[in-house]
Each structure stands twice: as structure tokens, then as C-alpha cells.
Amino acid sequence: MSWVRLSCIFLMVFNSGIFLWAQDNRVAPGVHCGAKACSHGRIQSFLLSGSEKPRSTGHEAYELIYHRIHWHIDPAVHFIEGSVFSIFQAKQDMDTLVFDLRDNMVVDSVTGPPGALSYDHAGHKMFIYLSHTLQQGMVDSVTVYYQGAPDNTSGFGAFQVSPHQGVPLMWTLSQPYGASEWWPCKNTLGDKIDSMDIFVHTPGPFRAASNGVLVSEVTDAGVTTAHWRHRYPVVPYLVAVAVTDYAQFSDFFHISTGDSVEILNYVFPQDSAQVRQQAAQTVEVMQLFQNLFTDYPFASEKYGHAQFGWGGGMEHQTMSFMGSFSFELIAHELAHQWFGNMITLASWEDIWLNEGFATYLTGLAYEHMFNGYYWEPWKTNQIQFITSSPAGSVFCDDTTSVSRLFDARLSYSKAAMVLHMLRWKLGDTAFFNGVNHYLNDPALIHHFAATHDLVYHLEQSSGKSLDTFMDNWFFGQGYPSYNVVWYQDSPDSLVVQISQTTSHPSVSFFAMPVEIQLKGSQRDTLIRLENSSNGQVFTLKPGFMADSLLFDPNLWIVSRNNQVITGIEAPVEYNISIFPNPVKNRLHVKSEGDILAVELMAMDGKIMHKEPVNAKALSLDLQRYGPGTYLLKLFFHQGVVIRKVIRI
Ligand SMILES: [Zn+2]
Structure with a gap:
């Protein structure tokens, strides 16, 4: 999903007079009761986890195999009526099938192979009592007949009706938790529906976009029925329908076998010419993602876009719903077909x-x-x-x-x-x-x-x-701010010290490789440094004198307020003398300006000595340190001067 803004949700009052549909395959209503007057007692025990908790009443008891769904939708009316036929397999012995469905939706009846089944509908769940205990591994089926005006309580408006230029338009957007606001389903992560057939019945002038392949689209007696078939596993939040007076055009791309795959676009007629140009970019992005990763995951069906009225995009499986056709939105929703849809969180x-x-x-x-x-x-x-x-x-x-x-x-x-x-x-x-x-x-x-x-x-x-x-x-939280001090005294001797502070106490140090760029008058080079400790010093041999050092020039790291201090060109104009150097015992420093502090550091970044000075001269006893090369850092109001000191 990608969202720029939340568009206004137009909640249209249901007008039952407009919504007249043939009742297909209706059976006598099952036993229905609300939570307050439940006749079974089983539901209360489930909700309360009481001692009479029935066995196998949760989602975990079964796996969904198949849905065949009929949805009757008039895009002018905030209302849905439908039937959901489900085939499922018992993962353990079970006598109750649990679906999710918001309580404001009305269940008309539930049937199984032998006929009407009793059920309860409360706590936003349906408890369907099977006619017999289903043994582990056995397969059974039920059909739920239901209707209602979805209440859009959980997210971005799971079922919305909002006209485009005065033309009725409806769409669904269930992510993350909204699927059960408009259809009875197993609204969880962890069990994909292996296969679906979706029939959308709409008033004649309108067309329905949905998941998978459009098998048929037939208008009869003023009702258009679109049959969409999807044969890839799918989670409920990626099942979607949009209905309006769509215009249609297609682009095509190739997968690695050479087969051609359709990109089917359903767009508002008035936007068709412009969208046609924008949507064409999908082919090149698709090709790129296939080159970097794997073939489009739903290649035996289609990819597609359906324009909708929400101010962003949603990656419904094989048919992204698009509020606009910007390049970024096209790329983002397409990417989800691999990351989110084929492999789901x-x-x-x-x-x-x-x-x-x-x-x-x-x-x-x-x-x-x-x-x-x-x-x-x-x-x-x-x-x-x-x-x-x-x-x-x-x-x-x-x-x-x-x-x-x-x-x-x-x-x-x-x-x-x-x-x-x-x-x-x-x-x-x-x-x-x-x-x-x-x-x-x-x-x-x-x-x-x-x-x-x-x-x-x-x-x-x-x-x-x-x-x-x-x-x-x-x-962890936050990000580092790097402080980089460097100093070069010959083409083959450049030292860099990398320190950082962090923006949040949850992380004291971000161990990251860092990239620096050394720029000289004739040459420049990129160098990768494995920065594993704070204040770490690196000695480099660039082979040329660098005029400048850039930190993370290719923007690999999330960081802010980084500082690069150039030792050799420190913003200190005073003459500074450091003697003797090499030194055996006592090192003397004299400056025309006030030295605020001094720091002596070993080449591994270890600080050997640090003290405030606030004077124009100082001396340090180096006798107690072993022979080797050290960095002397002198802090002035205007900056830091770094000099190499050899202890012999
Ligand atoms: Zn997204």
C-alpha cells in the first residue's frame, strides 16, 4: 500500500428500494441469534474461554482450500449482498467452523452439503456448527449468505462508495484488518485461500475489476456478471473488487520463457488517454524487477491496474488499485506483487x-x-x-x-x-x-x-x-551523526578518525562500513572503511595528496549532521610549533592562539591522554608511552589541528 492522503469517505445511506437482486439458491435461514440471546451456549464459552469450551472452534482448526463468491454490488449504494462458498480441510477433529464477519453485517443463512446449518454471529465472528464432527484431514464445505452496509471501522475504508465525476464508483481496500467488514472470511495471516472464483453482479452499465483472470463478462436482464478466476494462493486482505464505468486497455510484457503476459488497465473513461501513457511505464519497471529478481509471480494470469477514488494505491493481488498513475506509485504497487503478495508477511x-x-x-x-x-x-x-x-x-x-x-x-x-x-x-x-x-x-x-x-x-x-x-x-531507534577528522602529510600517509554520536539512547554505536571519497587535483578515489568502534583511526595510502574528503558521498547510510574536519587545513591561522618531533621525552607545543584542549591518540584510536589547556603553550611527557606514531589533536575556538608525532 502507498498512501499520500486519506480521501474523504463518502458513506452513502443504503436505499433498499434501489437494491433489488434475484435471490439465487436461497435456502431456509439457519438459526441466528445475537450474542445477547445465544441459544447454543457454545459461543459464550468460546468468548470467555470457559470450562465448556468446545473443541476446535478457532481458525487454527482448518485450512481454506477454495472460495466461490457471488457479490451483488450497485456502485451507487453503500451495500453488499452475497454468498461465500468455502471448501476447507480439517487440521484436527472439528465440529465448528469459525469465520470473521463484523456484527453489523447480517447473515441470512448458512448451508452445508446436507442443508441448513445452525450458526452464531457475535463478537465479529461466525460460529458455524457442522452437521457432524469432521475428522482431521477430511474436507467439507459451507456457504454463507449475507448482506449489509459495511461499517468501515478498522483502517482505510474497507468498502467505499464515492462517485468519480458524478458516476457511481465503489471499491474495497481491506488492508490490514478490514476484509471481514464486508465479507465472511478467515481474516488472518497464516492461511492463504488456494483458489477462488469471484462473480460480481452489477447494474448493466458498470464493470467489475478483481483478482486473477476475467473468464467472462455477460450482461443479461440489465445485470452484468463478471467472473474472475484466481488460481494462486491469496490472503483475504488482498482480495478486492472495484466497480464503475471502466474503460479498458492493455499492455504486455514477457517473462523469461518468452511468454507474453497482459497488463490489464481499468480506468475512468475521462482519464483514459492520459493514464494510457503513464501506465505504459509499467512494462519497463516490470522488466527491471524481473531482471533484478524473479519472473512476475502471477504470470499465468495477469497484472493489472484499476483506478479508484482513494488517495494512494493498494497492491491487490494481480490488480493494484490506483489513486493516480505516478511512476512511484506504479513501481511501488508492482513491487508488492513479489514482496507482500507472493511472499506475504x-x-x-x-x-x-x-x-x-x-x-x-x-x-x-x-x-x-x-x-x-x-x-x-x-x-x-x-x-x-x-x-x-x-x-x-x-x-x-x-x-x-x-x-x-x-x-x-x-x-x-x-x-x-x-x-x-x-x-x-x-x-x-x-x-x-x-x-x-x-x-x-x-x-x-x-x-x-x-x-x-x-x-x-x-x-x-x-x-x-x-x-x-x-x-x-x-x-534500535535513531541514527548516527558522524564526526570525521582527517590529516595527510604525504601521498602515502593519510589518517582518518571516525567518531559518532547517536540520536537515541537505544543504540550507543552503529557499526557500519563507511565510504569516503578522497579528491585531489588530478585524481580521486572511493575507499570503504570497516568502522567497528567509536573514534577508530584508519591509516591510508592514497598515493596522492588529497584536497578534500567527502563522507558517504553515495548516500549508503542513514545519518545526519555529519562533520568533516580537515586537519591539514584546519581553520586556524596561527603558527603552531611542535618540537622536538621525533621526540623521546617531553614534547612542547607553542601557538599564537589559545589552545583550548589537547588530545594524544594512538593510531588505533585509543586516547592516551586528554586535558584542558586554555593557554598558548603546553608540554606533554611522552616518556610513559611506547615508541610509535601518535596523533596530537589541538583544539582551538576555530577548529582542530592534527599533527603526527613520532615517539622514539
Ligand atoms: Zn505499499
């Missing part, structure tokens, strides 16, 4: 696996397209946004809060830059191999993944532990 805590990848793949599209023109601005914007606040972790610590779950700064931008930093830390080869092993893992494909699954594959491909990295950048 195992829990909402893992939201960064969805949104971090989708955001980063947008960045990768900028890296590889438009001659890379937007790549650096994209990274700069991400870093500025992430560091606009000193706290916050990528790890989602409150999945009950939709705004925290979809926090643009943390679950999108920082998550994306964590992937970017993993790429930098591990190197391109190990990073992209690791991600591709993740995408090719048979245990994950069309299934679910947790954060540790991605970490496992990256560690396997790189041979490096990511424990510290994840502690710092995923669970």
Missing part, C-alpha cells in the same frame, strides 16, 4: 517486509531508469525524512495502531533504507543473491515469511552475522 509486525521492499524497489527503479537521474535525490529525501525525528524503530511495536503500522517514516522509508544499508554492508552480490534465494525459497513462495526468514537468506548468502546490524537498525 507472517505477522503484521513484519510490515516492513512489505513496505520496505516496495519502497526500496521504487528507489531501484530510479537507480536503473532515467539514466539514474532521480536516484540520488530519492536517497537524499529518504534520509532527510527518516532523520527528521531522532527516534522510532523499523520494528513495528504496536500492530493495533494502523497509523503506526503504516508509518511512512518508519515502515516505508527507514525500512527501505535498512535494505539499502544491508546491500551496502553485504555487497551487491550477496545482497541480491540473498533476496533472490528468499524469493525462491519453496517454503516461502506463495506462502508467508517473517523477518528472520529474510535475515537467514542474507546471512547464508554473505556468510556474515546480522545480529548487531538488526539490533541497531531494525530494533
Whole structure:
């Protein structure tokens, strides 16, 4: 999902007079009762976990195999009526099937193979009592007939009706928890529906967009029925319908076998000409993602876009719903087809696996397209946004809060830059191999993944532990501010000291490789330094005299307020004499300006001595230190001067 703003939700009052549909295959209503007057007693015991708790009443008792759904939708009316036929397999002996459905929705009846089944509907759950105990491994089926005006309570408006230019338009957007606001389903992560047939019945002028392949679209007696067939596993939050007077056009791309796959676009007629040009960019992005990763995961069906009235986009499986057709939104929602749809987050805590990848793949599209023109601005914007606040972790610590779950700064931008930093830390080869092993893992494909699954594959491909990295950048909060001091006295002797402060106490030091660029009049070079401790000193042999040093010029690291202090060109105009050098015993320093403090440092970064001075001269006894090279740092109001001192 990508959201720019929350659009107004037009809640239209249901007018039952407009909504008249043939009652297909209706049977006598089952036993229905609310929570207050439940005749079974079983539901109370489930809700209260009492001693008479029935066996196998939870989601965990069964696996969904198939749904055949009929939805009757008039896009002018905030109302849905439908039937959901389900085939499921018992994972343990079970006598009750549990679905999720908001209490405001009305269940008309439930049937099984033998006929009407009794049920309860309370606590936003349906308890369907099977006619017999279903043995573990056995398969059964039920059909739920229901209707109602979805109440849109949980997220971004799961079922919305809002006209475009006066033309009726409805769409669904269930992520994260809203599917059961408009249809009875197993609204959890952990069990994908293996296969679906979706029939959408709408008034004649309208067309329905949905998941999978459009098998048929027939208008009869003023009702258009679209049959969408989806044969890939899918979670309920990615099942979607949108209905309006769609115009249609298609683009095509190729997968590695050479087969051609359709990109089907359903757009508002008045926007069709403009969207046609914008949506055409999808082909090149698709090609790029396939080159970097794997073939489009739903290639035997289609990819598609359906325009809707929400101010962002939503990656419904094989048919992203689009509030606009900006390049970034196209790339973002397409990326989700791999990251989020083919491999779905195992829990909402893992939201960064969805949104971090989708955001980063947008960045990768900028890296590889438009001659890379937007790549650096994209990274700069991400870093500025992430560091606009000193706290916050990528790890989602409150999945009950939709705004925290979809926090643009943390679950999108920082998550994306964590992937970017993993790429930098591990190197391109190990990073992209690791991600591709993740995408090719048979245990994950069309299934679910947790954060540790991605970490496992990256560690396997790189041979490096990511424990510290994840502690710092995923669970930890904030970012480093680097302080870099460098000094060069010959082409083959340049010292750099790298220190950092952190913006949040949860991380005391971000251990990261850092990149510096040395620039001379004739040459320049990029150097990678493995920065593993605070104040670490590196001795380099660039082979030329550098005029300047740039820190992290390619923007690999999330950091802010970095400082580079050039020792050789320190902003101190005073004459400074340091003698004798080399020195055996006592070292003398004289300056025209006030020396505020002095620091003597070994070449491994260890500070041997530090003291305030506040004078124009000082002397240090070096006798107690062993022979070797040291760095003498002199602090002035205007800056720092660094000199190398040889102790003999
Ligand atoms: Zn997204």
C-alpha cells in the first residue's frame, strides 16, 4: 500500500428500494441469534474461554482450500449482498467452523452439503456448527449468505462508495484488518485461500475489476456478471473488487520463457488517454524487477491496474488499485506483487517486509531508469525524512495502531533504507543473491515469511552475522551523526578518525562500513572503511595528496549532521610549533592562539591522554608511552589541528 492522503469517505445511506437482486439458491435461514440471546451456549464459552469450551472452534482448526463468491454490488449504494462458498480441510477433529464477519453485517443463512446449518454471529465472528464432527484431514464445505452496509471501522475504508465525476464508483481496500467488514472470511495471516472464483453482479452499465483472470463478462436482464478466476494462493486482505464505468486497455510484457503476459488497465473513461501513457511505464519497471529478481509471480494470469477514488494505491493481488498513475506509485504497487503478495508477511509486525521492499524497489527503479537521474535525490529525501525525528524503530511495536503500522517514516522509508544499508554492508552480490534465494525459497513462495526468514537468506548468502546490524537498525531507534577528522602529510600517509554520536539512547554505536571519497587535483578515489568502534583511526595510502574528503558521498547510510574536519587545513591561522618531533621525552607545543584542549591518540584510536589547556603553550611527557606514531589533536575556538608525532 502507498498512501499520500486519506480521501474523504463518502458513506452513502443504503436505499433498499434501489437494491433489488434475484435471490439465487436461497435456502431456509439457519438459526441466528445475537450474542445477547445465544441459544447454543457454545459461543459464550468460546468468548470467555470457559470450562465448556468446545473443541476446535478457532481458525487454527482448518485450512481454506477454495472460495466461490457471488457479490451483488450497485456502485451507487453503500451495500453488499452475497454468498461465500468455502471448501476447507480439517487440521484436527472439528465440529465448528469459525469465520470473521463484523456484527453489523447480517447473515441470512448458512448451508452445508446436507442443508441448513445452525450458526452464531457475535463478537465479529461466525460460529458455524457442522452437521457432524469432521475428522482431521477430511474436507467439507459451507456457504454463507449475507448482506449489509459495511461499517468501515478498522483502517482505510474497507468498502467505499464515492462517485468519480458524478458516476457511481465503489471499491474495497481491506488492508490490514478490514476484509471481514464486508465479507465472511478467515481474516488472518497464516492461511492463504488456494483458489477462488469471484462473480460480481452489477447494474448493466458498470464493470467489475478483481483478482486473477476475467473468464467472462455477460450482461443479461440489465445485470452484468463478471467472473474472475484466481488460481494462486491469496490472503483475504488482498482480495478486492472495484466497480464503475471502466474503460479498458492493455499492455504486455514477457517473462523469461518468452511468454507474453497482459497488463490489464481499468480506468475512468475521462482519464483514459492520459493514464494510457503513464501506465505504459509499467512494462519497463516490470522488466527491471524481473531482471533484478524473479519472473512476475502471477504470470499465468495477469497484472493489472484499476483506478479508484482513494488517495494512494493498494497492491491487490494481480490488480493494484490506483489513486493516480505516478511512476512511484506504479513501481511501488508492482513491487508488492513479489514482496507482500507472493511472499506475504507472517505477522503484521513484519510490515516492513512489505513496505520496505516496495519502497526500496521504487528507489531501484530510479537507480536503473532515467539514466539514474532521480536516484540520488530519492536517497537524499529518504534520509532527510527518516532523520527528521531522532527516534522510532523499523520494528513495528504496536500492530493495533494502523497509523503506526503504516508509518511512512518508519515502515516505508527507514525500512527501505535498512535494505539499502544491508546491500551496502553485504555487497551487491550477496545482497541480491540473498533476496533472490528468499524469493525462491519453496517454503516461502506463495506462502508467508517473517523477518528472520529474510535475515537467514542474507546471512547464508554473505556468510556474515546480522545480529548487531538488526539490533541497531531494525530494533534500535535513531541514527548516527558522524564526526570525521582527517590529516595527510604525504601521498602515502593519510589518517582518518571516525567518531559518532547517536540520536537515541537505544543504540550507543552503529557499526557500519563507511565510504569516503578522497579528491585531489588530478585524481580521486572511493575507499570503504570497516568502522567497528567509536573514534577508530584508519591509516591510508592514497598515493596522492588529497584536497578534500567527502563522507558517504553515495548516500549508503542513514545519518545526519555529519562533520568533516580537515586537519591539514584546519581553520586556524596561527603558527603552531611542535618540537622536538621525533621526540623521546617531553614534547612542547607553542601557538599564537589559545589552545583550548589537547588530545594524544594512538593510531588505533585509543586516547592516551586528554586535558584542558586554555593557554598558548603546553608540554606533554611522552616518556610513559611506547615508541610509535601518535596523533596530537589541538583544539582551538576555530577548529582542530592534527599533527603526527613520532615517539622514539
Ligand atoms: Zn505499499
